[in-house]
Amino acid sequence: xxxxxxxxxxxxxxxxxxxxxxxxxxxxxxHRPYAILQADMPFEIFQVMGLPxxxxxxWSAVISAKRLAPKYLDAMNxxxxxxxxxxxxxxxxxxxxxxxxxxxxxxxxxxPAMIAARxxxxxxxRVFSIWSEALGTEFFALDNPxxxxxxxxxxxxxxxxxxxxxxxxxxxxxxxxxxxxxxxLERITGRAFDRAALRTLMEGVNRQEEYFEEVRELxxxxxxxxxxxxxxxxxxxxAQWLRGxxxxxxxxxxxxxxxxxxxxxGIAAYPGERRRLMWVGAxxxxxxxxxxxxxxxxxAVFVWSMYLAFGPDGYIRYGLEDPLEALASRTxxxxxxxxMPPWANEWIVDQAKRHRIDGALVLTPLGTRPSATGNRFIExxxxxxxxxxxxxxxxxxxxxxWNAAKMVERVGRFIEERL
Amino acid sequence: MPESNSAASQLAWxxxxxxxxxxxxxxxxxxxxxxxxxxxxxxxxxxxxFFPVMLRPAQCATPAADEFMEKNVFQARIRQIFxxxxxxxxxxxxxxxxxxxxxxxxxxxxxxREVAREGSRDGMPPVYLYGLLHSQSAETHAYGIxxxxxxxxxxxxxxxxxxxxxxxxxxxxxxxxxxxxxRRVLRLREGVPRLSGTEALPLxxxxxxxxxxxxxxxASEAADNFERGGPLPGARLIVKGAPLDHVRxxxxxxxxxxxxxxxxxxxxxxxxxxxxxANGDAVKAIFDHYYLxxxxxxxxxxxxxxxxxxxxxxxxxDGVVFYLPxxxxxxxxxxxxxxxxLEKLGIPSLIVREDSGAEKLSAESHESIERxxxxxxRKR
Numbered sequence: 001x002x003x004x005x006x007x008x009x010x011x012x013x014x015x016x017x018x019x020x021x022x023x024x025x026x027x028x029x030x031h032r033p034y035a036i037l038q039a040d041m042p043f044e045i046f047q048v049m050g051l052p053x054x055x056x057x058x059w060s061a062v063i064s065a066k067r068l069a070p071k072y073l074d075a076m077n078x079x080x081x082x083x084x085x086x087x088x089x090x091x092x093x094x095x096x097x098x099x100x101x102x103x104x105x106x107x108x109x110x111x112p113a114m115i116a117a118r119x120x121x122x123x124x125x126r127v128f129s130i131w132s133e134a135l136g137t138e139f140f141a142l143d144n145p146x147x148x149x150x151x152x153x154x155x156x157x158x159x160x161x162x163x164x165x166x167x168x169x170x171x172x173x174x175x176x177x178x179x180x181x182x183x184x185l186e187r188i189t190g191r192a193f194d195r196a197a198l199r200t201l202m203e204g205v206n207r208q209e210e211y212f213e214e215v216r217e218l219x220x221x222x223x224x225x226x227x228x229x230x231x232x233x234x235x236x237x238x239a240q241w242l243r244g245x246x247x248x249x250x251x252x253x254x255x256x257x258x259x260x261x262x263x264x265x266g267i268a269a270y271p272g273e274r275r276r277l278m279w280v281g282a283x284x285x286x287x288x289x290x291x292x293x294x295x296x297x298x299x300a301v302f303v304w305s306m307y308l309a310f311g312p313d314g315y316i317r318y319g320l321e322d323p324l325e326a327l328a329s330r331t332x333x334x335x336x337x338x339x340m341p342p343w344a345n346e347w348i349v350d351q352a353k354r355h356r357i358d359g360a361l362v363l364t365p366l367g368t369r370p371s372a373t374g375n376r377f378i379e380x381x382x383x384x385x386x387x388x389x390x391x392x393x394x395x396x397x398x399x400x401x402w403n404a405a406k407m408v409e410r411v412g413r414f415i416e417e418r419l
Numbered sequence: 420m421p422e423s424n425s426a427a428s429q430l431a432w433x434x435x436x437x438x439x440x441x442x443x444x445x446x447x448x449x450x451x452x453x454x455x456x457x458x459x460x461x462x463x464x465x466x467x468x469f470f471p472v473m474l475r476p477a478q479c480a481t482p483a484a485d486e487f488m489e490k491n492v493f494q495a496r497i498r499q500i501f502x503x504x505x506x507x508x509x510x511x512x513x514x515x516x517x518x519x520x521x522x523x524x525x526x527x528x529x530x531x532r533e534v535a536r537e538g539s540r541d542g543m544p545p546v547y548l549y550g551l552l553h554s555q556s557a558e559t560h561a562y563g564i565x566x567x568x569x570x571x572x573x574x575x576x577x578x579x580x581x582x583x584x585x586x587x588x589x590x591x592x593x594x595x596x597x598x599x600x601x602r603r604v605l606r607l608r609e610g611v612p613r614l615s616g617t618e619a620l621p622l623x624x625x626x627x628x629x630x631x632x633x634x635x636x637x638a639s640e641a642a643d644n645f646e647r648g649g650p651l652p653g654a655r656l657i658v659k660g661a662p663l664d665h666v667r668x669x670x671x672x673x674x675x676x677x678x679x680x681x682x683x684x685x686x687x688x689x690x691x692x693x694x695x696x697a698n699g700d701a702v703k704a705i706f707d708h709y710y711l712x713x714x715x716x717x718x719x720x721x722x723x724x725x726x727x728x729x730x731x732x733x734x735x736x737d738g739v740v741f742y743l744p745x746x747x748x749x750x751x752x753x754x755x756x757x758x759x760x761l762e763k764l765g766i767p768s769l770i771v772r773e774d775s776g777a778e779k780l781s782a783e784s785h786e787s788i789e790r791x792x793x794x795x796x797r798k799r
């Protein structure tokens with residue numbers, strides 16, 4: 001990402017880099033344990049147990065941004081894994097299999113004490129099993145019960161009525177699995193789980209997401225977006241991986257303050273904004289400049305991605321008497337909320353309306369096929385709501401079939417012809 | 420009905436006409452419930468007074484699936500089921516029951532619900548998700564029992580009557596008799612085979628499509644007939660990979676002189692497994708069978724998923740064909756590990772990455788199969 005307009009963005013990037021450097025020092029010099037987690041895992045439990053956690057998707061994005069994905073993915077294919085397999089969730093593993101720490105970003109991932117994932121798709125148990133064998137570490141899996149009741153406007157229920165929204169049988173199973181996870185973490189860390197500390201952390205997560213909600217509202221209501229989508233993502237995700245921590249809450253507040261000050265001062269991310277775009281799907285990590293490529297010529301600015309918008313609706317939970325159960329409700333349906341009908345299409349249309357979106361680009365990741373599902377429903381729903389859609393067939397981390405110039409031209413045509 | 424009256428011909432006819440008995444049952448006033456995979460407990464459906472039938476629509480154009488389902492994501496069979504449900508072919512069903520034992524089925528469940536919610540199509544049968552999880556832990560075991568009780572409750576609601584213990588016991592006995600018949604067919608493929616894979620698949624596959632008692636009778640009769648036949652020469656192969664609900668890959672392999680003696684999938688050798696226990700809590704016994712013995716892409720950990728394959732390979736086989744068609748994005752993760760296992764035992768393998776379903780395999784694939792079969796035949 002080239003231009004950084006917000007101080008918060010610079011601070012978030014610097015903090016993440018230093019956090020990772022400290023993690024490496026802690027692991028190599030002090031032999032402290034840490035964990036690698038799939039992005040939809042309950043990071044909160046790890047935080048309460050004092051076990052730092054690196055997100056698999058974040059690390060994939062870092063590798064991709066460093067332009068190292070083709071090398072690692074080619075190496076993985078050469079080991080017999082065919083080229084139709086998923087890339088986003090396996091790129092970090094491919095980096096481990098390539099066993100080239102000298103070239104890996106920031107010195108590469110040290111050996112974790114454990115890796116853990118929720119079994120959403122059918123691939124992830126395989127990716128993490130192979131990875132755990134390569135790392136010589138244990139793999140903890142949380143199975144993922146299916147949702148059977150899905151009231152469409154889930155975000156109206158998720159904060160207070162989460163027990164009825166997420167089905168008691170799913171919450172009970174998830175809590176039961178959390179208890180096994182906690183026992184595992186107690187063994188690894190030598191610390192006892194503190195339920196009160198989890199509740200305090202969950203309250204902190206609520207505060208953090210409330211700040212993000214304010215930012216979201218500012219973006220919805222300001223005449224022109226005060227903060228580009230790229231910078232939203234950097235600020236939000238740096239805090240989400242450490243959600244509820246003092247740093248994360250303070251960072252969210254600083255971010256809110258800075259965005260509010262910009263709105264108050266009438267500052268727009270791009271003063272020539274005439275059209276507002278939304279990006280549906282995971283970030284295009286190998287080419288984040290793409291998101292600013294339509295400003296000058298077309299006056300089109302990306303104002304929405306799920307990363308900021310999902311924070312308040314997906315994470316806030318009120319009624320924390322049983323913090324594990326509340327956390328289970330946050331964890332158990334992320335995939336359905338973001339990718340599956342009816343939850344994803346209903347939510348995205350609502351978001352598009354609130355953000356005054358003129359057009360949507362919907363990513364169908366060819367190299368990460370399970371992430372592509374739900375998209376046709378989303379596209380149909382947006383079009384029905386009067387929001388033109390351009391489907392984008394590309395991968396979030398693999399640039400091998402990405403032709404930036406051609407895509408910019410295609411999107412430009414879409415903007416001029418349909419918006 | 421088939422031209423020949425032999426048991427094998429009748430089973431093969433049902434394999435080629437998968438909805439024939441279901442339609443017959445429907446016309447006779449017996450409500451029919453469609454299943455989407457081997458992990459839905461058909462015994463409970465039968466006990467509720469329904470005719471259970473595995474959904475296996477013919478390959479045809481899929482305009483509805485093209486509209487709603489992302490390309491290159493869903494398997495052809497899942498797309499065809501969606502097409503036939505949305506297209507109206509399945510309107511005669513009382514319900515469709517899908518299982519959580521594959522991501523594809525779970526998503527199919529959500530997609531069908533959404534089409535119904537949108538009101539794009541009236542008259543579609545209601546869909547139900549059976550929440551069976553296939554990772555092995557005390558938590559998923561306890562959860563699975565409760566979800567099996569829930570499925571029973573849902574079936575009672577659809578049927579409008581309670582399911583009696585006696586009904587479940589009878590359905591289990593009937594199913595176990597059909598399982599025994601399948602196992603007789605499978606025994607004809609062990610050691611020196613008397614039945615080719617191309618002949619075996621329809622005999623086994625009809626299990627999912629027919630009334631169990633009738634199936635048991637016909638399959639036993641067919642086994643009697645094949646027992647009288649002579650041994651079949653040829654290199655013995657196991658096919659492993661995407662489930663095959665057709666004989667085209669087997670026919671190709673066997674046209675080059677090999678004999679397919681087993682498949683690690685539920686349309687073939689792993690269709691029925693062991694009997695459901697007739698002792699103790701019947702619902703738990705049914706659940707345990709589907710939890711512990713039925714294959715699915717979500718069986719975890721890998722040791723459990725590989726157990727059948729490794730033990731079957733060790734029993735004696737000349738080669739393994741991995742079938743990973745272009746639609747695969749799951750089983751390919753297992754391939755390098757399983758190939759290494761075979762290499763340690765000195766067993767050759769071949770990977771087929773073309774789709775053997777819709778069209779004929781390419782000349783290139785034929786050539787590599789021919790070379791593979793010749794090579795292993797030379798080593799025998």
